[in-house]
Amino acid sequence: MDSWCSGLLLYYNVELSKSRIVRRASRHALRGVIIKSSLSLQITLTWKSEPQTVLIITKPNSTLVQDLCVDIVSWFYMLKKKIYVEPRVREELLSISSSFEFVKIWQDDLQEKVDLLITLGGDGTVLWAASLFQGPVPPLVSFALGSLGFMTPFSRDGYKKQLESIIKCPIRITLRHRLQCQIVGDSAEEENAAEKPILVLNEVTIDRGQSPYLTNLECYLDGEHVTSVQGDGLILSTTSGSTAYSVAAGGSMVHPQVPGILLTPICPHSLSFRPLMLPEHVTIWVEVPASSRSSAWVSFDGKNRKEFKTGDKLICSMAPWPVPTVCLKGSTRDFLCSILEGLNWNQRKTQSSDGPPQPQP
Numbered sequence: 001m002d003s004w005c006s007g008l009l010l011y012y013n014v015e016l017s018k019s020r021i022v023r024r025a026s027r028h029a030l031r032g033v034i035i036k037s038s039l040s041l042q043i044t045l046t047w048k049s050e051p052q053t054v055l056i057i058t059k060p061n062s063t064l065v066q067d068l069c070v071d072i073v074s075w076f077y078m079l080k081k082k083i084y085v086e087p088r089v090r091e092e093l094l095s096i097s098s099s100f101e102f103v104k105i106w107q108d109d110l111q112e113k114v115d116l117l118i119t120l121g122g123d124g125t126v127l128w129a130a131s132l133f134q135g136p137v138p139p140l141v142s143f144a145l146g147s148l149g150f151m152t153p154f155s156r157d158g159y160k161k162q163l164e165s166i167i168k169c170p171i172r173i174t175l176r177h178r179l180q181c182q183i184v185g186d187s188a189e190e191e192n193a194a195e196k197p198i199l200v201l202n203e204v205t206i207d208r209g210q211s212p213y214l215t216n217l218e219c220y221l222d223g224e225h226v227t228s229v230q231g232d233g234l235i236l237s238t239t240s241g242s243t244a245y246s247v248a249a250g251g252s253m254v255h256p257q258v259p260g261i262l263l264t265p266i267c268p269h270s271l272s273f274r275p276l277m278l279p280e281h282v283t284i285w286v287e288v289p290a291s292s293r294s295s296a297w298v299s300f301d302g303k304n305r306k307e308f309k310t311g312d313k314l315i316c317s318m319a320p321w322p323v324p325t326v327c328l329k330g331s332t333r334d335f336l337c338s339i340l341e342g343l344n345w346n347q348r349k350t351q352s353s354d355g356p357p358q359p360q361p
């Protein structure tokens with residue numbers, strides 16, 4: 001067994017040696033890297049050989065992003081790396097200078113080509129980049145050029161030093177779990193009989209769309225009916241997504257390295273429907289029952305919104321391919337920084353010491 005796998009085993013204990021996290025991680029097959037984890041769950045990744053191919057994904061329509069993209073592309077070119085970008089970005093670069101001819105676009109097999117993935121933008125760009133890899137994902141370095149950055153720890157100042165260190169040294173990563181979602185049933189068959197599963201990094205959401213009625217959704221865990229959702233909808237979230245839509249709907253914030261699936265109702269019309277966190281191995285089914293007054297809508301990381309009709313079934317489980325995001329300070333420190341800076345988590349003025357004396361017992 002690979003050393004990084006035994007590292008995971010060390011953390012997850014011998015009883016869990018057959019758990020899906022270990023199998024998932026072993027199938028993860030990051031090219032050219034060895035992963036080690038310690039008891040503190042900080043996973044470290046060591047390059048077998050220096051990464052040669054870089055994919056740079058950028059948020060559209062931002063001058064700041066474009067400028068940084070030019071700098072990073074030029075810097076990697078100087079280091080003789082192969083650079084891939086999206087067709088839009090290649091055009092932008094060529095409109096700046098024809099010397100950017102060396103920048104490539106890809107046709108297929110992206111995951112075979114790329115050693116290192118870089119995003120310039122906000123969390124939405126990270127989601128976009130991850131969605132391009134519906135299988136194994138290379139290590140992802142995300143530079144913050146959005147307003148909030150829960151998954152974007154790197155700042156554009158000093159990018160050279162940061163990237164230099166990333167391509168030369170062992171790196172700390174957060175292995176962000178994804179959910180594998182598949183719609184089967186009437187409308188899936190109509191549109192595309194062999195609909196492929198979609199991998200999400202944040203969440204899959206089923207909501208009432210424009211319907212004025214309560215959404216009515218039946219939920220099953222591993223084939224057994226567990227509850228009916230009557231409200232605005234339901235979010236099935238990863239732990240990375242726990243700080244996104246799920247937290248806004250009342251779910252708990254969970255460290256992204258924790259494997260599990262959050263089941264968070266949206267405005268449930270029931271006082272006792274608290275959000276749940278389920279273990280990583282469950283399979284969740286959601287259906288719109290025939291008795292429902294209307295259909296619902298499903299979206300994946302906020303995108304690809306489509307109608308979820310009566311008779312359709314959403315099947316959701318943990319995906320075999322997580323997203324390894326490179327940490328700035330460490331998995332836990334980066335997570336805490338993001339909730340402190342992004343959400344002002346537990347910010348309160350400190351109570352002054354002057355005041356009534358402690359009552360005597």
Ligand SMILES: NC(=O)c1ccc[n+]([C@@H]2O[C@H](COP(=O)([O-])OP(=O)(O)OC[C@H]3O[C@@H](n4cnc5c(N)ncnc54)[C@H](O)[C@@H]3O)[C@@H](O)[C@H]2O)c1
Binds near residue numbers: 241
């Ligand atoms: N009420 C809400 O909070 C709400 C509503 C719809 C969608 N969303 C979230 O927006 C995401 C799509 O992001 P986008 O940038 O493409 O759309 P967007 O541009 O509308 O941004 C949504 C906001 O969510 C933040 N966000 C995204 N992922 C996050 C994460 N993992 N942790 C904390 N914050 C996160 C982004 O930084 C951004 O501020 C969806 O996956 C969903 O989670 C949130």
Ligand SMILES: Nc1ncnc2c1ncn2[C@@H]1O[C@H](COP(=O)(O)OP(=O)(O)OP(=O)(O)O)[C@@H](O)[C@H]1O
Binds near residue numbers: 121
């Ligand atoms: N390469 C891309 N191609 C197409 N759309 C993209 C790409 N990168 C990002 N987007 C989309 O652009 C939108 C904005 O991106 P992003 O969230 O990264 O920036 P932002 O909105 O400025 O950041 P924040 O959400 O932190 O304020 C998102 O909906 C995202 O899906």
